Amino acid sequence: MENNYLTETLEKLVGIPSPSGFTEKAIRFVSEELQRYGYRPWITRKGACVVSLGGEGSPLVLNAHVDTLGAMVKSLKSNGRIEFTCIGGYTMFSVEGENCLIHTKTGRVLTGTIQSTSPSVHVFEDAGRKERKLQNMEIRVDEIVKSKEDLKKLGIEAGDFISIDPRFAITATGFIKCRHLDDKAGVAVMLDLARRVKEEKLDIKRRVYLFFSAYEEVGHGASAGIPEEAEEIISIDMGAVGDTLESSEYAVSICAKDSNGPYDSRVVRALVETARANSVDYTVDIYPFYGSDTGVSLRAGYDVRFGLLGPGVEASHAYERTHIRALRNSSDLISHYVSTSLV
Template sequence: MEEYFDYAVEQIISLCKIPSPTGYTKKVIEYLKREFDNLGFKYEITNKGAFLTDLGGEGNPLLLAAHIDTLGAMVRSIKSNGRIRLTKIGGYPENNIEGENCIIHTRDGKNYTGTIQLNHPSTHVYKDIKTMERNDENIEVVIDEKVESKEDVEKLGIKTGDFISFDARTIYTNSGFIKSRHLDDKASAGILIAIAKMIKDDKLKLKRKVYIMFTSYEEVGHGGSAGIPSDVKEMISVDMGAIGDDLNCNEYQVSICAKDSGGPYDYDVTNDLIDIAGYSNIDHAVDIYPMYGSDVEATLRAGYDIKHGLIGPGVFASHGYERTHKDAIKNTTKLLFNYISK
């Protein structure tokens, strides 16, 4: 099994390095196409841009969903001094991106690098650098080009509505930690690719029909609201486990969510996940996430009649520069392995 845990980590690292802010996920979709072509699974891309594949099996259809869209931004406007005012994609405080390198993706295919800075970035010049509020009025993108005016920037082909992705800064340490932006939810996306490889290599015997879906609009709340196969009876969002005050999960465990801001998850599904983790000696935690929503809740709000659950590897500093550990990847993979082969 160890080779599949390593494979999951390799996939996570590759996925994190592909820019895919919500609404600009074509590059990561192309990556998934190549990987699943290599694995030999047929797939479809929904009208909404989700990636859906049928892994086989018979009866009681289950959908496992991870999202491959990430936090990001767009060009809100171009300032007279040649800087860019951004608008956020997804929920995060501006201080989480201050000083971050980024890429501006123009709609005609050009890429320009830049840095997200406070309007008053120098401690040697500005007295208010410590107290200035971090918001979209005081944060700007400084482009790595010789530009001094709005007209200079427009000559580059940069326009309002262009996407901005953040440097993932992905690092895999000798001690097994994965540090990166966008582990939410590329950690779980990598796990699902590893599950598909296990099935391909005949290491995992399905006891039910299993689909995998990679959604493209989770960070803005409607990722799982469409494209669900009509025969699906149960859906599990494989997302990230939150870590922090009043929560049990750590960076080495799989987290099983009993309730989030959308309400409680299905009683039977949650019990099954807890029971399997317990008798399989899988290191896990059961938690309630106070400020969290998932793809499967969007599916329910869209009117689908399904049972629902939520699990994921513990991820520290969510929606910032995140961190998890290979052990959490192992434990999440093991729980999914045992759940779909029971």
């Protein structure tokens, strides 16, 4: 049977702006979705959503993050443009020409476009060669504004959040193209697990918690609020695709090592054994420039086994792409994993 829940939920999630620090609506969506299936989630003081799926045995926490890349108003320029600062790590090449939303503190939402300060080849001699760095970028607001004062009259000020248009699309061939697959694809996989426990009567062999963090992109998402009884934490986050890596847009990627070091070999082996035993399409890989919420939890002092898996995503932190098969393989692997007690 086709699992449309994954793609339908993912589309809803990416349609909710949620740069790090601006995640209340996304967390509310997650909480309400869990309640719809009869769960009783709670929200931590830091703004994460946590829920128990039930089960008995060694407590396992699965983690994904609802927060995404974005920006914030840094200052208002005399020409009526906005100077911005980044939330999360991305290149200016990856956002140039992208539409965005400016979320004022009064609740007003304005549209705009991220562009170079020399955007036109017909006007600026350096349009092609100008270095794409933050100092050379600005946001053009879709209002009649010619000065800093005009921007102020719209209610725009420093500290307002800026979200980037995700441009969600699914092709007839099963590819999913949009921004913020990192990590709304992982959030959709975790919500699908919650659905399967209820609708498909999935028999879980562990006590399983889901932890949806809100500050992963800025480095401290899962640093607090993890259930104290946790013995194992696995992050469900995107698998990096490209260069000489084995990961693919069609498979679930099991990470053996990232920039912080190796993942727990017991967990990696158990995930591989589970994938093989259940004919799940998987890869094992090393991500050279990557960190996850699992690493944040370890640095915060949690004494746990730890792992990382997720759907393969190409062009991470840009206009990303994966395939529905990668989502299904990720969902299948984690569903089979919680139904066993290999570790």
